Amino acid sequence: MGRHPVPSGGHRAGLPRRVRFDERRDAADRRPSRAALAAHPPAVLGVQRPGRGREDRERPVAGGHLRRHQHDLRDRAPHAHPAGRGGGGHRRLHRAAREESSATRRRDPPARARHPRRPPSRAGPRRHPLHPAREAAVVIRISEMVLPGHPDKFCDQVADAVIAACVAVDADAYGQVEVSTWSDHVWLSGGICTRRPLPQTLESLVVKAGLAAGYGAGNWIDPNRYRVTSTVCQQVGDPTRWSARVNDQSIVLGWAGYDPHTHYLPPEHFLAHALREALTDSCRDGVLKGQGPDGKLMVRLREDSAGWTLEQVLVTLQQHEDLAFLELCERAATTVADAYRETRERDPRWRASWADVDLLINPNGPLVNGGSDGDNGQTGRKLVMDFYGPRVPIGGGALSGKHLSHIDRIGAYAARDAAVRAVQSGAKECLVRVAYAPNREMPLDIDYAMEGRGERQSPAFFAHPEMVDRYPASLITADRARGLHFFDRRLPWNQGCGGHSDPFSAHIDPRTLSPAP
Numbered sequence: 001m002g003r004h005p006v007p008s009g010g011h012r013a014g015l016p017r018r019v020r021f022d023e024r025r026d027a028a029d030r031r032p033s034r035a036a037l038a039a040h041p042p043a044v045l046g047v048q049r050p051g052r053g054r055e056d057r058e059r060p061v062a063g064g065h066l067r068r069h070q071h072d073l074r075d076r077a078p079h080a081h082p083a084g085r086g087g088g089g090h091r092r093l094h095r096a097a098r099e100e101s102s103a104t105r106r107r108d109p110p111a112r113a114r115h116p117r118r119p120p121s122r123a124g125p126r127r128h129p130l131h132p133a134r135e136a137a138v139v140i141r142i143s144e145m146v147l148p149g150h151p152d153k154f155c156d157q158v159a160d161a162v163i164a165a166c167v168a169v170d171a172d173a174y175g176q177v178e179v180s181t182w183s184d185h186v187w188l189s190g191g192i193c194t195r196r197p198l199p200q201t202l203e204s205l206v207v208k209a210g211l212a213a214g215y216g217a218g219n220w221i222d223p224n225r226y227r228v229t230s231t232v233c234q235q236v237g238d239p240t241r242w243s244a245r246v247n248d249q250s251i252v253l254g255w256a257g258y259d260p261h262t263h264y265l266p267p268e269h270f271l272a273h274a275l276r277e278a279l280t281d282s283c284r285d286g287v288l289k290g291q292g293p294d295g296k297l298m299v300r301l302r303e304d305s306a307g308w309t310l311e312q313v314l315v316t317l318q319q320h321e322d323l324a325f326l327e328l329c330e331r332a333a334t335t336v337a338d339a340y341r342e343t344r345e346r347d348p349r350w351r352a353s354w355a356d357v358d359l360l361i362n363p364n365g366p367l368v369n370g371g372s373d374g375d376n377g378q379t380g381r382k383l384v385m386d387f388y389g390p391r392v393p394i395g396g397g398a399l400s401g402k403h404l405s406h407i408d409r410i411g412a413y414a415a416r417d418a419a420v421r422a423v424q425s426g427a428k429e430c431l432v433r434v435a436y437a438p439n440r441e442m443p444l445d446i447d448y449a450m451e452g453r454g455e456r457q458s459p460a461f462f463a464h465p466e467m468v469d470r471y472p473a474s475l476i477t478a479d480r481a482r483g484l485h486f487f488d489r490r491l492p493w494n495q496g497c498g499g500h501s502d503p504f505s506a507h508i509d510p511r512t513l514s515p516a517p
Helices: 034-039 053-058 082-088 151-169 204-213 267-285 324-345 406-423 465-468 476-480
Strands: 139-146 175-184 187-193 227-230 233-236 250-257 295-304 307-317 356-359 429-436 445-452
Touching: 139 267, 151 175, 151 187, 151 204, 151 476, 187 204, 204 227, 204 476, 250 267, 250 324, 250 406, 267 295, 267 307, 307 476, 406 429, 406 465
Parallel strands: 187 227, 187 233, 307 356
Antiparallel strands: 139 295, 175 187, 250 429, 295 307, 429 445
């Protein structure tokens, strides 16, 4: 940085410690620009150094600037404030040369008064401005999941098993079914309508769903012993009176973010899904075969700009009485560790090694009487798990137990489809909110909350007839109800416009996908 030339007086004409202006005049008319301060000595601009006012004012100025650049601040100016006349007694104006000695001269007070007994404060070392501190936001993410034998998920699977049976008879079937359970009792309510009667009873569908979930005679709960009470109204007739139109109001939301590595889900929710699938497969035909099927898990991680650091995993798993508790814990730990290592190999953004993860397995002790014998269950009580986890808002309706053309269900799938397409076309993440009114095909409102810039679908994309044509009712199976609505990449609303042709599709583990319908 350049310095001002040394004038003939022998001192440097650098910027003074204090600048005095006439505060009673308009400061804006006198404030020098930074360019002028850099180009001219301070005396030229009407700036003086403490104790050298007359010397600065009377110094000859080179370059023809003369005294007109002193902005009328010189002593005894024709229009100076009266307080400045008579020897320049006003300390805020430029002082004239004083005859009094330095002993009697009034000195300016310090810029900041300090108590005599207060020790002087010392400023800490300042960071060089060219090396600012780098700060990275770290966010804690948590999500959870339940296994298929959990009583709430068992009810969802029974409800969708009834809907799938109706669709197998009539593609236009109408169905709205609620299921609840406690101990050895199962209750069904709602209504279904098909053009032909169902070939099986609702009681048989309950037993079939229980066996598919993993319950058996040696697993504390025998589905064949369930007592089923049904008040479902079963009609044989034209179901399109209800299924071919929007028959209720609804607000649906769809979300997508990140990339295909996380199935366009939040990473914590994706990992909860992946670990849930690993435990489910292990309980069916792996090292945990015969254990479960009831269980829960929770994951906690830290997210920053570099990736995700898994910190904690909590697993609660139902077990047989004849298996030692420590043996169950060892098998469950092996299953979860292998699943995480495979996930980390496919995606380097998972940075923590398994050795650094805090793992808790059944911290409450052995869980033997699981399922509906340990807790009651109800359809639609795991919506946050079905959707996108606790950090993303959800709509106002459940998914399982409703025919696919029900606006709560098909609208949520279409909103997810639109969000995935927005992310595939450039958005970082996208939340789509759509509102519907009864008996109106077109939505009342469509709103995109998008980070970045992505493709937006036309209103016709959300029209009820268009959605019914785009998503066939045969996609509903009881297996979807265990939590695969937005995790199964083979479902059309999770593919967006890319399907499996996107560049990351080769990295998707097919074992995490549900069987083809």
